[in-house]
């Protein structure tokens with residue numbers, strides 16, 4: 001299901017099929033056709049206004065990126081960025097992440113990025129967190145064996161919850177930073193939220209985890 005808050009946004013997304021994939025279910029198991037190459041596919045779930053996927057695509061031309069975003073009112077800004085950047089290796093999907101299996105089959109995706117995911121701090125909303133166990137299962141079901149999740153947030157509560165969720169699920173922790181911007185991590189590409197929160201002096205947490213085959 002696509003959420004339409006700006007009526008014209010859907011229309012504009014439809015005008016740029018080279019960037020916004022209108023019927024992604026058509027490409028399940030065939031994403032190499034969309035990109036015209038068999039390069040690895042990295043998806044960002046909750047891409048927002050698309051700064052991260054655009055800049056990652058510019059920096060890594062041998063990787064194919066897909067930004068996934070629920071709201072057309074937000075993803076439309078990502079589309080504007082792509083129209084400007086004219087990059088062949090990044091696409092957008094205006095869909096709900098809970099339906100990822102409609103668009104991807106096992107092995108279609110090599111890596112999942114989760115950046116500044118909504119924290120849903122109330123216990124009763126745990127299932128909505130993108131690091132809840134059901135989402136971890138969903139990512140596993142569309143990724144290659146040994147696929148990775150790279151996760152960044154400013155929210156300590158969500159980070160601690162997610163580390164626990166990853167650990168309970170049996171994921172292997174391969175990178176951890178409790179203060180990314182003061183670490184020696186190289187090549188960090190900032191997201192919109194990261195810029196906003198770090199400008200306010202908030203520390204950024206980052207980890208990488210890997211599915212064990």
Ligand code: SAM
Pocket residue numbers: 045046047048049068069070071074095096097098115116117118191192193194
């Ligand atoms: N990643 C961006 C950044 O770091 O600047 C945006 C972060 S914003 C806090 C989280 C985004 O995730 C929102 O744009 C929201 O609409 C999107 N989102 C949340 N749940 C989603 C879902 N189930 N499927 C797709 N997008 C989702």
